[in-house]
Amino acid sequence: CRIALVLLQSTSASTAAPSADDSSSSGTSSGSSSSSEKAASVCSQCELPGKHLFVLPFADTDHLPGYIARLEAALSEIASGFYLGLSKSVRAHRDYLNKTNHQLLFVRHNTKIGFLAEIRGDLQGAIKSYLQSYQHLSELRYTDTNLHELRIASAIINYKVCRVNFLLNLPRDAIAQFRRHIDLFRPRMGPKPLLFEHYAWLAVQYEKFGSLFEGAVMQGLPAVQTQHPGFYYQQAAQFAALRRTTALHLCAAATAGNNSLLDNWDCLEMYGQRPWRAGKHSLEPPDSEREDCGIEALQFYEMSQVQHSEVIIPLYSRAVAQFQRYKCPRIKQQLMIQMATEYHKATHHAKALAILQHVLIQYRVERWWTLVSASAKLTLQCSYYTADAAAYLAIALEIIGSRLMLP
DSSP states (O other): OOEEEEEEOOOOTTOOOSSSSSGGGGSOOOOHHHHHHHHHHHHHHHHHOOGGGGEETTTTTTTTHHHHHHHHHHHHHHHHHHHHHHHHHHHHTTTTTTTTTTTHHHHHHHHHHHHHHHHHHHHHHHHHHHHHHHHHHHHHOOOTTTTTHHHHHHHHHHHHHHHHHTTTTTHHHHHHHHHHHHHHHTTOOOGOOOOOHHHHHHHHHHHHHHHHHHHHTTTTOOBBTTTTHHHHHHHHHHHHHHHHHHHHHHHHTSSSSTTTGGTTTTGOOSTTTGGGGSOOTTTTTOOOHHHHHHHHHHHHHHHHHHOOOHHHHHHHHHHHHHHHHHTTTHHHHHHHHOOOOHEEEEEEEEHHHHHHHHHHHHHHHHTTTTHHHHHHHHHHHHHHHHTTTHHHHHHHHTTTTTSHHHH
């Protein structure tokens, strides 16, 4: 590791001691021999190079910003050199590997190199290493046993690639990488009893990319009606809803008898590993009986602990905000109806009714009677559950009128 020592001096700038190496000092340039001797003595006792000792006379408020700027630049240079050395060490170890026996290590080492380059601010080098890592990962053999771990690893690397592309002002490359990522993993659904995990993973991918896209737009990236973050939030909400539907179908019979297999789930050493076989190689054949028990534990957790509506509603809300920003009223109204449906399922009937009444006003103005008919029953139910007599009578009278046709 690299160590630097910063001395905070309460004396004035004219009497502040320099570092052992005046050329690197962020303090004053006083030529006092006694001060230089003291600085050299401190470096000797701490076993520090002279360039790693800095003096910051904070009493000199007039020149303090300049001292801080030079200190920041010097520390940044030290840190950059340290991370460059780490990167060279990882690269040297990688060069001794071969793809036949160490394919997994190629993924790990390239990811490390990319991360270290990103810390140093070398974004071009980072994107190159991340892409190499993702390519190695995409060439791995997938099984039901290792799919979850590889899927999580790929999500992390893909996020890094997309983020760096946005930082480099390359939105098309980011979108192309995300589409490649989804095309690669969307068909790989894994074990059928855990199909809800696949849809949960897809929902997270779209949500994270939408967040990256939205952050880039806030930094000045232009977006248009046909390509903006709202589409990704919308897809995330739809996959989250599909997750709930699948979970209700697959997890209805799950019991709590195997919950102990999920102990320490949040503190595993490796991302994506199953808690009941943590530390084991993903290509090792699993214990089938223990695997079934672990799957049942995941199913029970999904049904008892996950509040699906609390996942879906914020995604619809973010999508609505984006479609409103880019002036897409029809899609915004459709998403608001879907959000109201989610509020109704979550028994937040008052919120659902408020959204429905707002949207129905727009539908009536534009004479979309078919759409009013499609939402009338839900509005009637919400007004009933909230005991809103006025709203209930209004929609009931509209339903029995000639304009609406309920199925």
